[in-house]
Amino acid sequence: xxxxxxxxxxxxxxxxxxxxxxxxxxxxxxxxxxxxxxxxxxxxxxxxxxxxxxxxxxxxxxxxxxxxxxxxxxxxxxxxxxxxxxxxxxxxxxxxxxxxxxxxxxxxxxxxxxxxxxxxxxxxxxxxxxxxxxxxxxxxxxxxxxxxxxxxxxxxxxxxxxxxxxxxxxxxxxxxxxxxxxxxxxxxxxxxxxxxxxxxxxxxxxxxxxxxxxxxxxxxxxxxxxxxxxxxxxxxxxxxxxxxxxxxxxxxxxxxxxxxxxxxxxxxxxxxxxxxxxxxxxxxxxxxxxxxxxxxxxxxxxxxxxxxxxxxxxxxxxxxxxxxxxxxxxxxxxxxxxxxxxxxxxxxxxxxxxxxxxxxxxxxxxxxxxxxxxxxxxxxxxxxxxxxxxxxxxxxxxxxxxxxxxxxxxxxxxxxxxxxxxxxxxxxxxxxxxxxxxxxxxxxxxxxxxxxxxxxxxxxxxxxxxxxxxxxxxxxxxxxxxxxxxxxxxxxxxxxxxxxxxxxxxxxxxxxxxxxxxxxxxxxxxxxxxxxxxxxxxxxxxxxxxxxxxxxxxxxxxxxxxxxxxxxxxxxxxxxxxxxxxxxxxxxxxxxxxxxxxxxxxxxxxxxxxxxxxxxxxxxxxxx
Numbered sequence: 001x002x003x004x005x006x007x008x009x010x011x012x013x014x015x016x017x018x019x020x021x022x023x024x025x026x027x028x029x030x031x032x033x034x035x036x037x038x039x040x041x042x043x044x045x046x047x048x049x050x051x052x053x054x055x056x057x058x059x060x061x062x063x064x065x066x067x068x069x070x071x072x073x074x075x076x077x078x079x080x081x082x083x084x085x086x087x088x089x090x091x092x093x094x095x096x097x098x099x100x101x102x103x104x105x106x107x108x109x110x111x112x113x114x115x116x117x118x119x120x121x122x123x124x125x126x127x128x129x130x131x132x133x134x135x136x137x138x139x140x141x142x143x144x145x146x147x148x149x150x151x152x153x154x155x156x157x158x159x160x161x162x163x164x165x166x167x168x169x170x171x172x173x174x175x176x177x178x179x180x181x182x183x184x185x186x187x188x189x190x191x192x193x194x195x196x197x198x199x200x201x202x203x204x205x206x207x208x209x210x211x212x213x214x215x216x217x218x219x220x221x222x223x224x225x226x227x228x229x230x231x232x233x234x235x236x237x238x239x240x241x242x243x244x245x246x247x248x249x250x251x252x253x254x255x256x257x258x259x260x261x262x263x264x265x266x267x268x269x270x271x272x273x274x275x276x277x278x279x280x281x282x283x284x285x286x287x288x289x290x291x292x293x294x295x296x297x298x299x300x301x302x303x304x305x306x307x308x309x310x311x312x313x314x315x316x317x318x319x320x321x322x323x324x325x326x327x328x329x330x331x332x333x334x335x336x337x338x339x340x341x342x343x344x345x346x347x348x349x350x351x352x353x354x355x356x357x358x359x360x361x362x363x364x365x366x367x368x369x370x371x372x373x374x375x376x377x378x379x380x381x382x383x384x385x386x387x388x389x390x391x392x393x394x395x396x397x398x399x400x401x402x403x404x405x406x407x408x409x410x411x412x413x414x415x416x417x418x419x420x421x422x423x424x425x426x427x428x429x430x431x432x433x434x435x436x437x438x439x440x441x442x443x444x445x446x447x448x449x450x451x452x453x454x455x456x457x458x459x460x461x462x463x464x465x466x467x468x469x470x471x472x473x474x475x476x477x478x479x480x481x482x483x484x485x486x487x488x489x490x491x492x493x494x495x496x497x498x499x500x501x502x503x504x505x506x507x508x509x510x511x512x513x514x515x516x517x518x519x520x521x522x523x524x525x526x527x528x529x530x531x532x533x534x535x536x537x538x539x540x541x542x543x544x545x546x547x548x549x550x551x552x553x554x555x556x557x558x559x560x561x562x563x564x565x566x567x568x569x570x571x572x573x574x575x576x577x578x579x580x581x582x583x584x585x586x587x588x589x590x591x592x593x594x595x596x597x598x599x600x601x602x603x604x605x606x607x608x609x610x611x612x613x614x615x616x617x618x619x620x621x622x623x624x
Contacts, residue, residue, distance in 0.1 A: 057338055058267065058297040059181055061113040064188070066203040069220075071227040079230045080106050081394050083218065085206050085244055086237035088115065089180065090362030090379045092187035094235050096134045097387035099197035100510055101586070103394055106229065107191070107198055108220060110205035114184035117339055118265060120376035121177050121295055125165070126464040126489060127380040128172040133509040133588065136190045137172065140183065144176030145294050150276035152458055154443040156283050160453050169569045170492045171503040177295045180376070209234075209247050211356045233390060234358045240346075242364035248355055252367065254348020254418065259429050261343055262304040262315050264325055267336040269298050278458040280428075280443055284327040289428050291458075299338060302328065305429065312342040347418045347425070353407045359386060366414040368421035378417045381465055382410045388510070388586035392610060397541065402611030405472055413465040427457035464489040467589065471614060474583065474592030474605035480575045490588045493569040497561070504570060505588060507545050507561055512606055513584045516597065517576040518546035518554045518562075524579065525551040533557055535599040539606055547576060585609055 071078055082098060084091045087109035095107045123131075123140065131137040148165040151158055165174035191198045207226070208219035216234040220227055236244045245252065277292040279285070288305040295301060304324055306315055314320055321340055329335065349366035353359060362379035386406045392398035430436040445452035467473070467487035476486050484491065492505040507513070516532075518525065536542060536559055544560040547570060555562060565571055574582065581597035582590055583605050592605035607613070 058299065059179065061116060061181065062185060062188075064112045064202045066112060066223065067201065068224050069201065069204070069222060069227055071229065072222075072225055077217075077228045077230055079215075079232075080104070081231065082106075082233050082235065082390070083108065083216075083229060083231040084235040084237060085218075086239065086362075086364070087111075087188075087200060087202070088237060088239065088362070089120070089184060089187065089376055090237035090364075090383055091235070092184065092191055093130075093134065093380060093383045094237065094361060094387055095198045095200070096136065096187065096190055096194060097383060098391055099191075099194040100134065101388065101391035102197070103391045104197045105199070105235075106231075107200045108204045108206060109200075109202055112202040114181045114188065116181070117341065118179035118181065118295060118299070118301065120180045120183070121293065121301060122377075123176050123178055123183070124377045124463070125170070125172055125174050127377045128176065129489075129492070129505055129588070130380050130384045132172065132506070134190065135193070136186055139186045139189075140176060140178055141172065143182055143296050144178035145274055145296055146173045146176050147274045147276065147294070148174035149273070150278070152443075152446070152456060153277065153279040153282060154440075154447070155281050157447070159443055159447040159456070160450075162453075169494050169567060171505065172492075177293055177301075179295055179297075179299070182296070183376075206238075206244065209244060209358075211248060211358050213356055216357050232357065232394065235361060235386075235390075236358060236364050237361045238364055240363040240367050242360070244358070245350070245360065245364055248358065250350060250355060252348045252350050252365075254346055254367070255422070256346050257344065257425055257429070258308040259344065259425075260306040260308060260310045260312065260315070261345075262306055262310075262321065262324070263339075263341045263343070264302045264304070264321055264337060265295075265339040266300045266302055266325060267298055267338050268300060268329075268333070280439070280458075282328075285324065289458075290328065306342070310342070315342045316340050345425075347422050349411075349414045349418060353382075353410060354403065359390075359403070359406065361386065365410075366418070368417050378413060378465075381413060382406075384587045385410055385413075389611075392541075398610040399612060399615035401614035404614065405470065405611060409465075409467045409470050409472075412467065412469070416465060424457045472585075472591060472609045472611065474608050475594060475601060477580075477593055477595045479595055480580070480593055481573065484574060484582070484590055484593070486590050486592055488590050490582070490584055490590060491573045493573055494566040495570060496564040496566050501566065502563070504563070507563065508584050509588045510586050512539070512542045512586060512609070513545050514542060514581055514597075514602055515545045515574075515584060516547065516581040517578050518548050518550035519578045520551065520554075522551045522553070525553045528579075529553040529557060531599040535602055536560075539603060542602075542606065583609070 082103060082105040084095055084105050084107045087107050091107055095105045098105050128137050128140065131140060149161065149163055151161045153159065191200055203222060205221045206218050207221045210217040215230050215232060217228060217230045220229065236242060238244055274294050279290040281287055282290055285304060291303040293301040302325060318337060321337060346367050350360055353365045361382055365382065366378065368375050368378065389402045389406055393400055393403055427439055430439050442452055442455040446456050470487050473486035490505060490508055492503055495502050495504050532544060536544060536557065544557055546554055546560060546562050548562050548564055550562060570576065577595065579596045581594050583592040583602060585591045591609040594601060
């Protein structure tokens with residue numbers, strides 16, 4: 001039974017936050033008289049020890065069917081190219097990405113539904129771009145709550161606001177808020193579309209693992225009995241408390257933060273701006289912090305900092321949650337409490353994400369605090385990094401040493417996320433008088449002086465990772481924009497394709513793409529065309545994307561897509577000039593670029609991006 005709370009008072013009563021509730025506008029710095037509900041579940045990426053209180057929900061978890069495995073009918077042990085353990089966001093994403101690149105996988109999960117509770121809710125632009133490449137973004141965009149604006153409060157006043165996507169010309173927004181159970185459901189639907197390549201098995205639990213240098217064997221328990229499988233590569237996405245990691249005697253190292261937080265998912269209907277609001281030391285919750293986010297279905301997430309001494313069992317009780325929420329919203333506000341959780345969190349990671357032929361992903365590999373929404377978003381970038389490499393190794397198109405760069409590049413990404421997450425936590429929860437003084441002074445200054453706003457840290461929100469020192473990076477040119485140097489994710493822009501409106505990023509991904517500015521003279525185009533045709537013949541994993549208008553010589557090349565710069569933003573963002581080019585990896589990251597490109601340089605850059613220069617080295621994931 002849901003908890004409905006009614007309180008008397010006029011509809012525009014002033015809440016304890018000290019701000020009058022009214023219709024939303026940019027100048028409005030208040031909470032509304034009623035706020036749409038927040039569905040928040042535990043942050044698996046952040047939670048160390050969650051204590052949950054479940055109430056009736058606006059979402060009914062699907063129950064997926066168990067299937068008796070064919071392996072129980074045979075004494076032979078089936079061998080698979082790839083097995084994935086854990087059908088949460090990371091495991092499903094990996095299976096889908098591999099399937100789109102022609103790699104079959106068996107995906108095992110010991111449960112038969114999606115997540116219980118909203119858990120991860122903030123999905124960043126880069127994650128949405130990855131999901132768009134995988135064909136899973138549109139339902140997320142349709143259902144999710146889009147936002148890019150945020151406000152920071154200190155005590156009873158707003159000190160500043162921010163905009164995460166101030167420029168136009170992107171297909172996806174800066175962020176959407178969407179409960180994790182919707183995200184997982186959409187991924188399951190997408191996996192079903194690709195069932196020719198994805199063997200998804202619910203209620204199949206891995207109980208034993210034997211990781212060898214050239215293969216991995218696992219034992220799986222089902223309600224009908226146990227069976228065994230072997231595989232070339234095992235991908236592990238079984239969560240923060242990974243059983244597979246424990247079975248192998250591996251550990252994730254880091255810091256447990258001594259603080260507790262209450263998440264309350266509150267159902268309300270109100271006209272209220274879709275923004276991120278963060279309070280330091282608000283009058284309705286003194287000496288602590290509070291975060292407010294809107295989600296779909298009129299649900300609002302409210303995070304209350306409690307302090308380390310708080311009793312989780314007591315704090316999750318409705319009679320203790322209600323006064324906190326009521327103090328924030330005002331006594332006149334009616335709401336329903338849908339779900340609550342009390343949690344602590346960790347920032348930690350494994351020293352190596354690869355052990356022999358076992359690869360760890362998502363929370364099994366790295367955890368961060370929830371501040372900055374870097375858990376699920378960092379996991380998506382990790383899988384984006386691994387899948388294309390694994391596909392090419394399995395197909396024999398790249399040496400096994402390429403897989404070592406998953407660890408190289410994503411250790412950098414995980415370290416970056418942990419650093420930002422730890423800094424945010426230290427600012428939000430100062431542990432000494434000096435650090436508290438620094439925080440409060442920075443907040444006081446930020447209200448009046450823009451320079452101080454960079455010192456305020458309510459969670460540096462997830463940004464795409466750049467692999468600046470990757471061994472896969474090729475040639476660069478200082479004459480081109482620094483923010484698209486090798487290792488950087490490509491930027492979106494509106495384009496024209498066959499006379500119709502389209503998006504640049506939708507022309508990139510899953511294969512190598514050479515994006516060439518083809519606005520050359522006829523003689524230059526005729527000289528370049530034979531080179532490019534020969535390059536395409538010798539590089540079957542390469543497509544050509546040419547920015548035009550172009551001459552006939554370039555338009556007739558095979559595996560070539562012609563686009564035009566719809567609003568001049570491709571030129572502006574990429575710094576293109578006739579004859580210049582970018583080589584884009586299958587994960588949409590720039591790997592090389594030239595002011596003037598030639599076929600030989602492009603071929604060498606592709607070989608480098610495939611790790612062929614590393615093939616003389618013994619890859620650590622095979623011998624560790």
